[in-house]
Amino acid sequence: MENKELKGKEEAGKILDEMNQKFELDKMESLIKDNKVEFIHNEKQYRVRILTLRDKEELDDLRRKKFTQMLKDPDVLFEKDLIRLYKEKGIDIDAIKEEINKLETERIAIEMKLGEALSKNSGDPILKTYKDEISKNIYITQVKIIQKSDLVAYSFENQLMNHVAKLITYLSLDIQENDKYVRTFKTIEEFDKCEDEKLIGIATKYALLLQYC
Amino acid sequence: MNINTIRKLAKEIKMLNLFSASKEINGIKLFHNESDLSKIQELFVSYLYFYYNINMDISMEKVSKKVLENDIYEDAYNLWKSKQGNKETIKKDNTDHNVHLVF
Numbered sequence A: 001m002e003n004k005e006l007k008g009k010e011e012a013g014k015i016l017d018e019m020n021q022k023f024e025l026d027k028m029e030s031l032i033k034d035n036k037v038e039f040i041h042n043e044k045q046y047r048v049r050i051l052t053l054r055d056k057e058e059l060d061d062l063r064r065k066k067f068t069q070m071l072k073d074p075d076v077l078f079e080k081d082l083i084r085l086y087k088e089k090g091i092d093i094d095a096i097k098e099e100i101n102k103l104e105t106e107r108i109a110i111e112m113k114l115g116e117a118l119s120k121n122s123g124d125p126i127l128k129t130y131k132d133e134i135s136k137n138i139y140i141t142q143v144k145i146i147q148k149s150d151l152v153a154y155s156f157e158n159q160l161m162n163h164v165a166k167l168i169t170y171l172s173l174d175i176q177e178n179d180k181y182v183r184t185f186k187t188i189e190e191f192d193k194c195e196d197e198k199l200i201g202i203a204t205k206y207a208l209l210l211q212y213c
Numbered sequence B: 001m002n003i004n005t006i007r008k009l010a011k012e013i014k015m016l017n018l019f020s021a022s023k024e025i026n027g028i029k030l031f032h033n034e035s036d037l038s039k040i041q042e043l044f045v046s047y048l049y050f051y052y053n054i055n056m057d058i059s060m061e062k063v064s065k066k067v068l069e070n071d072i073y074e075d076a077y078n079l080w081k082s083k084q085g086n087k088e089t090i091k092k093d094n095t096d097h098n099v100h101l102v103f
Helices: A002-034 A053-071 A079-088 A093-119 A124-151 A156-172 A188-193 A197-211 B003-011 B013-024 B039-059 B065-069 B071-102
Strands: A036-041 A044-049 A173-177 A180-183
Touching: A002 A036, A002 A197, A002 B003, A002 B039, A036 A197, A044 A197, A053 A156, A079 A093, A079 A156, A093 A124, A093 B071, A124 B071, A156 A173, A156 A188, A156 A197, A197 B039, B003 B013, B003 B039, B013 B039, B039 B065, B039 B071, B065 B071
Parallel strands: none
Antiparallel strands: A036 A044, A044 A173, A173 A180
16 A cells, blocks of 8 residues: 555656656747746746847946946955965865866766767667766766865856846846836846845846856 | 756757758748847757757667767767767878879
8 A cells, every 4th residue: 555655656756757847848948949938926927038239238337337346345356366365275276177177088088988889889888887987077077166166156257257147137037017028127226125036046047048058 | 947958958859850840941940030049049059960960870870879868978979979070080181181292
Protein backbone atom coordinates (compact mmCIF):
# COMPACT_ATOMS: atom_id res chain seq x y z
CA MET A 1 0.00 0.00 0.00
CA GLU A 2 2.80 2.39 1.03
CA ASN A 3 4.72 1.48 -2.10
CA LYS A 4 1.72 2.26 -4.28
CA GLU A 5 1.29 5.65 -2.57
CA LEU A 6 4.97 6.45 -3.02
CA LYS A 7 4.83 5.48 -6.68
CA GLY A 8 1.76 7.69 -7.12
CA LYS A 9 3.58 10.65 -5.54
CA GLU A 10 6.61 10.06 -7.73
CA GLU A 11 4.41 9.96 -10.83
CA ALA A 12 2.64 13.17 -9.77
CA GLY A 13 5.99 14.86 -9.16
CA LYS A 14 7.20 13.76 -12.59
CA ILE A 15 4.07 15.10 -14.30
CA LEU A 16 4.39 18.41 -12.41
CA ASP A 17 8.04 18.62 -13.41
CA GLU A 18 7.19 17.99 -17.06
CA MET A 19 4.42 20.62 -16.92
CA ASN A 20 6.84 23.16 -15.46
CA GLN A 21 9.37 22.40 -18.17
CA LYS A 22 6.70 22.78 -20.86
CA PHE A 23 5.63 26.09 -19.30
CA GLU A 24 9.24 27.33 -19.32
CA LEU A 25 9.72 26.25 -22.94
CA ASP A 26 6.48 27.99 -24.01
CA LYS A 27 7.52 31.20 -22.23
CA MET A 28 10.95 31.03 -23.84
CA GLU A 29 9.42 30.48 -27.26
CA SER A 30 7.23 33.57 -26.85
CA LEU A 31 10.19 35.60 -25.59
CA ILE A 32 12.37 34.59 -28.52
CA LYS A 33 9.70 35.10 -31.18
CA ASP A 34 9.03 38.76 -30.50
CA ASN A 35 11.50 39.88 -27.83
CA LYS A 36 8.85 40.29 -25.16
CA VAL A 37 7.10 38.19 -22.56
CA GLU A 38 3.83 38.73 -20.70
CA PHE A 39 3.02 37.43 -17.24
CA ILE A 40 0.38 37.83 -14.54
CA HIS A 41 1.41 38.73 -11.02
CA ASN A 42 -1.03 39.53 -8.19
CA GLU A 43 -3.87 39.63 -10.76
CA LYS A 44 -2.15 42.31 -12.80
CA GLN A 45 -0.81 41.85 -16.32
CA TYR A 46 2.85 42.75 -16.85
CA ARG A 47 5.19 42.69 -19.81
CA VAL A 48 8.96 42.69 -20.12
CA ARG A 49 10.24 43.82 -23.50
CA ILE A 50 13.51 44.59 -25.21
CA LEU A 51 14.72 48.18 -24.78
CA THR A 52 13.87 50.72 -27.46
CA LEU A 53 16.39 53.26 -28.75
CA ARG A 54 14.87 55.87 -26.44
CA ASP A 55 15.14 53.50 -23.46
CA LYS A 56 18.78 52.88 -24.35
CA GLU A 57 19.50 56.60 -24.35
CA GLU A 58 17.90 56.85 -20.91
CA LEU A 59 19.93 53.85 -19.78
CA ASP A 60 23.16 55.51 -20.94
CA ASP A 61 22.25 58.68 -19.13
CA LEU A 62 21.45 56.91 -15.84
CA ARG A 63 24.55 54.71 -16.15
CA ARG A 64 26.78 57.73 -16.69
CA LYS A 65 25.37 59.41 -13.58
CA LYS A 66 26.05 56.33 -11.46
CA PHE A 67 29.52 55.92 -12.97
CA THR A 68 30.53 59.47 -12.06
CA GLN A 69 29.02 59.16 -8.59
CA MET A 70 30.90 55.90 -7.92
CA LEU A 71 34.14 57.32 -9.28
CA LYS A 72 34.04 60.01 -6.58
CA ASP A 73 33.42 57.46 -3.82
CA PRO A 74 36.75 56.48 -2.16
CA ASP A 75 35.17 53.34 -0.67
CA VAL A 76 34.51 51.80 -4.07
CA LEU A 77 37.60 50.00 -5.35
CA PHE A 78 38.40 48.79 -8.86
CA GLU A 79 38.85 45.03 -9.26
CA LYS A 80 42.61 45.32 -9.75
CA ASP A 81 42.96 47.31 -6.49
CA LEU A 82 40.80 44.80 -4.63
CA ILE A 83 42.97 41.96 -5.97
CA ARG A 84 46.08 43.78 -4.70
CA LEU A 85 44.53 44.31 -1.27
CA TYR A 86 43.52 40.65 -1.02
CA LYS A 87 47.03 39.59 -1.98
CA GLU A 88 48.43 41.63 0.91
CA LYS A 89 46.12 39.65 3.18
CA GLY A 90 47.27 36.34 1.72
CA ILE A 91 44.37 35.68 -0.69
CA ASP A 92 45.63 35.25 -4.25
CA ILE A 93 42.79 35.87 -6.75
CA ASP A 94 45.18 35.70 -9.72
CA ALA A 95 46.11 32.18 -8.61
CA ILE A 96 42.40 31.24 -8.62
CA LYS A 97 42.10 32.69 -12.14
CA GLU A 98 45.06 30.58 -13.26
CA GLU A 99 43.48 27.48 -11.73
CA ILE A 100 40.27 28.22 -13.66
CA ASN A 101 42.23 28.57 -16.92
CA LYS A 102 44.09 25.33 -16.24
CA LEU A 103 40.83 23.50 -15.52
CA GLU A 104 39.33 24.84 -18.76
CA THR A 105 42.33 23.66 -20.79
CA GLU A 106 42.05 20.23 -19.17
CA ARG A 107 38.31 20.10 -19.91
CA ILE A 108 38.86 20.92 -23.59
CA ALA A 109 41.43 18.11 -23.84
CA ILE A 110 38.94 15.58 -22.37
CA GLU A 111 36.16 16.95 -24.60
CA MET A 112 38.35 16.34 -27.66
CA LYS A 113 38.88 12.73 -26.58
CA LEU A 114 35.16 12.29 -25.93
CA GLY A 115 34.26 13.86 -29.29
CA GLU A 116 36.58 11.48 -31.08
CA ALA A 117 35.25 8.51 -29.10
CA LEU A 118 31.69 9.48 -30.09
CA SER A 119 32.65 9.71 -33.76
CA LYS A 120 34.22 6.24 -33.56
CA ASN A 121 31.13 4.87 -31.84
CA SER A 122 33.17 3.75 -28.83
CA GLY A 123 31.44 1.77 -26.12
CA ASP A 124 29.41 3.20 -23.25
CA PRO A 125 32.06 2.62 -20.53
CA ILE A 126 34.61 4.83 -22.35
CA LEU A 127 32.04 7.55 -23.05
CA LYS A 128 30.82 7.45 -19.44
CA THR A 129 34.38 7.72 -18.08
CA TYR A 130 35.04 10.87 -20.13
CA LYS A 131 31.60 12.29 -19.29
CA ASP A 132 32.19 11.80 -15.55
CA GLU A 133 35.61 13.44 -15.82
CA ILE A 134 34.08 16.45 -17.61
CA SER A 135 31.20 16.71 -15.08
CA LYS A 136 33.72 16.71 -12.23
CA ASN A 137 35.85 19.31 -14.01
CA ILE A 138 32.80 21.56 -14.63
CA TYR A 139 31.78 21.30 -10.97
CA ILE A 140 35.25 22.22 -9.67
CA THR A 141 35.53 25.08 -12.21
CA GLN A 142 32.16 26.47 -11.13
CA VAL A 143 33.16 26.34 -7.46
CA LYS A 144 36.35 28.31 -8.29
CA ILE A 145 34.40 30.83 -10.40
CA ILE A 146 31.90 31.40 -7.55
CA GLN A 147 34.80 31.72 -5.09
CA LYS A 148 36.43 34.38 -7.29
CA SER A 149 33.13 36.19 -7.96
CA ASP A 150 32.32 36.35 -4.24
CA LEU A 151 35.69 37.92 -3.51
CA VAL A 152 35.28 40.69 -6.10
CA ALA A 153 31.52 41.13 -5.66
CA TYR A 154 31.95 44.67 -4.32
CA SER A 155 34.39 45.87 -6.95
CA PHE A 156 33.60 49.02 -8.95
CA GLU A 157 32.97 46.95 -12.07
CA ASN A 158 30.54 44.55 -10.38
CA GLN A 159 28.65 47.26 -8.56
CA LEU A 160 28.20 49.17 -11.79
CA MET A 161 27.09 46.01 -13.59
CA ASN A 162 24.51 45.27 -10.87
CA HIS A 163 23.23 48.82 -11.13
CA VAL A 164 22.88 48.51 -14.91
CA ALA A 165 20.93 45.25 -14.45
CA LYS A 166 18.57 47.13 -12.13
CA LEU A 167 18.20 49.97 -14.65
CA ILE A 168 17.42 47.54 -17.48
CA THR A 169 14.72 45.89 -15.35
CA TYR A 170 13.21 49.27 -14.48
CA LEU A 171 13.19 50.38 -18.13
CA SER A 172 11.79 47.18 -19.61
CA LEU A 173 8.98 46.37 -17.16
CA ASP A 174 5.53 47.50 -18.31
CA ILE A 175 2.09 47.12 -16.71
CA GLN A 176 -1.21 46.89 -18.53
CA GLU A 177 -3.58 49.76 -17.78
CA ASN A 178 -6.82 50.28 -19.74
CA ASP A 179 -5.71 47.77 -22.39
CA LYS A 180 -2.45 49.66 -22.93
CA TYR A 181 1.03 48.95 -21.66
CA VAL A 182 2.78 51.71 -19.75
CA ARG A 183 6.00 51.69 -17.74
CA THR A 184 5.33 50.14 -14.30
CA PHE A 185 7.51 52.58 -12.37
CA LYS A 186 7.63 56.19 -13.45
CA THR A 187 11.08 56.87 -12.00
CA ILE A 188 14.08 54.83 -10.86
CA GLU A 189 13.45 56.15 -7.32
CA GLU A 190 9.94 54.66 -7.44
CA PHE A 191 11.43 51.36 -8.65
CA ASP A 192 13.94 51.41 -5.76
CA LYS A 193 11.10 51.79 -3.25
CA CYS A 194 9.21 48.75 -4.59
CA GLU A 195 8.91 46.07 -1.91
CA ASP A 196 7.44 43.39 -4.16
CA GLU A 197 10.57 41.24 -4.44
CA LYS A 198 8.77 38.52 -6.39
CA LEU A 199 7.73 40.95 -9.14
CA ILE A 200 11.23 42.42 -9.35
CA GLY A 201 12.72 38.91 -9.38
CA ILE A 202 10.57 37.75 -12.31
CA ALA A 203 11.12 40.99 -14.23
CA THR A 204 14.90 40.92 -13.68
CA LYS A 205 15.13 37.33 -14.92
CA TYR A 206 13.29 38.11 -18.17
CA ALA A 207 14.89 41.54 -18.71
CA LEU A 208 18.44 40.20 -18.40
CA LEU A 209 17.71 37.22 -20.62
CA LEU A 210 16.44 39.57 -23.31
CA GLN A 211 19.18 42.13 -23.01
CA TYR A 212 22.24 40.08 -22.13
CA CYS A 213 21.33 36.37 -22.32
CA MET B 1 14.35 29.83 -17.19
CA ASN B 2 17.93 30.14 -18.29
CA ILE B 3 20.31 29.46 -21.18
CA ASN B 4 19.63 25.72 -20.85
CA THR B 5 15.99 26.43 -21.71
CA ILE B 6 17.08 28.15 -24.95
CA ARG B 7 19.19 25.11 -25.77
CA LYS B 8 16.33 22.71 -24.98
CA LEU B 9 14.00 24.72 -27.21
CA ALA B 10 16.47 24.75 -30.11
CA LYS B 11 16.81 20.96 -29.80
CA GLU B 12 13.07 20.42 -30.31
CA ILE B 13 12.19 18.79 -33.65
CA LYS B 14 9.47 21.35 -34.43
CA MET B 15 12.00 24.17 -34.06
CA LEU B 16 14.57 22.41 -36.23
CA ASN B 17 11.92 21.78 -38.89
CA LEU B 18 10.91 25.44 -38.77
CA PHE B 19 14.59 26.42 -39.05
CA SER B 20 15.10 24.18 -42.11
CA ALA B 21 11.92 25.51 -43.71
CA SER B 22 12.91 29.13 -43.05
CA LYS B 23 16.22 28.52 -44.87
CA GLU B 24 14.48 27.08 -47.93
CA ILE B 25 11.11 28.80 -48.18
CA ASN B 26 10.81 32.55 -48.41
CA GLY B 27 8.10 33.84 -46.09
CA ILE B 28 8.63 31.39 -43.25
CA LYS B 29 10.16 33.32 -40.40
CA LEU B 30 11.59 32.32 -37.06
CA PHE B 31 10.98 35.67 -35.42
CA HIS B 32 8.47 38.49 -35.70
CA ASN B 33 11.25 41.01 -36.30
CA GLU B 34 13.14 40.66 -39.58
CA SER B 35 16.34 42.42 -38.59
CA ASP B 36 18.16 43.67 -35.47
CA LEU B 37 18.22 40.33 -33.70
CA SER B 38 18.43 40.55 -29.94
CA LYS B 39 21.20 38.70 -28.07
CA ILE B 40 18.79 35.95 -27.08
CA GLN B 41 17.68 35.49 -30.70
CA GLU B 42 21.32 35.32 -31.86
CA LEU B 43 22.05 32.68 -29.23
CA PHE B 44 18.94 30.73 -30.24
CA VAL B 45 19.99 30.77 -33.92
CA SER B 46 23.48 29.57 -33.01
CA TYR B 47 21.95 26.65 -31.08
CA LEU B 48 19.67 25.89 -34.04
CA TYR B 49 22.75 25.63 -36.28
CA PHE B 50 24.45 23.54 -33.61
CA TYR B 51 21.62 20.97 -33.48
CA TYR B 52 20.97 21.16 -37.23
CA ASN B 53 24.60 20.16 -37.89
CA ILE B 54 24.54 17.35 -35.32
CA ASN B 55 21.32 15.98 -36.84
CA MET B 56 22.85 16.19 -40.33
CA ASP B 57 25.85 14.16 -39.12
CA ILE B 58 23.52 11.61 -37.56
CA SER B 59 21.59 11.27 -40.83
CA MET B 60 24.87 10.85 -42.74
CA GLU B 61 25.93 8.26 -40.15
CA LYS B 62 29.00 10.24 -39.13
CA VAL B 63 27.92 9.81 -35.51
CA SER B 64 25.25 7.81 -33.71
CA LYS B 65 22.12 9.20 -32.05
CA LYS B 66 23.84 8.65 -28.72
CA VAL B 67 25.48 12.06 -29.16
CA LEU B 68 22.11 13.66 -28.36
CA GLU B 69 21.90 11.87 -25.01
CA ASN B 70 23.26 14.81 -23.04
CA ASP B 71 24.83 18.30 -23.29
CA ILE B 72 28.32 17.02 -22.51
CA TYR B 73 28.30 14.60 -25.47
CA GLU B 74 26.88 17.29 -27.77
CA ASP B 75 29.47 19.92 -26.77
CA ALA B 76 32.36 17.47 -26.98
CA TYR B 77 31.36 16.22 -30.42
CA ASN B 78 30.86 19.75 -31.72
CA LEU B 79 34.24 20.88 -30.38
CA TRP B 80 36.03 17.84 -31.81
CA LYS B 81 34.30 18.33 -35.17
CA SER B 82 35.18 22.03 -35.38
CA LYS B 83 38.84 21.26 -34.62
CA GLN B 84 38.79 18.52 -37.29
CA GLY B 85 37.39 21.09 -39.74
CA ASN B 86 40.25 23.48 -38.93
CA LYS B 87 42.82 20.71 -39.40
CA GLU B 88 41.32 19.78 -42.78
CA THR B 89 41.36 23.43 -43.92
CA ILE B 90 45.04 23.80 -42.94
CA LYS B 91 45.85 20.50 -44.69
CA LYS B 92 43.99 21.65 -47.81
CA ASP B 93 45.77 25.03 -47.77
CA ASN B 94 49.14 23.28 -47.55
CA THR B 95 48.23 20.97 -50.42
CA ASP B 96 47.14 23.93 -52.55
CA HIS B 97 50.42 25.66 -51.71
CA ASN B 98 52.38 22.61 -52.90
CA VAL B 99 50.38 22.50 -56.13
CA HIS B 100 51.36 26.12 -56.84
CA LEU B 101 55.01 25.28 -56.22
CA VAL B 102 54.90 22.40 -58.68
CA PHE B 103 53.41 24.58 -61.40
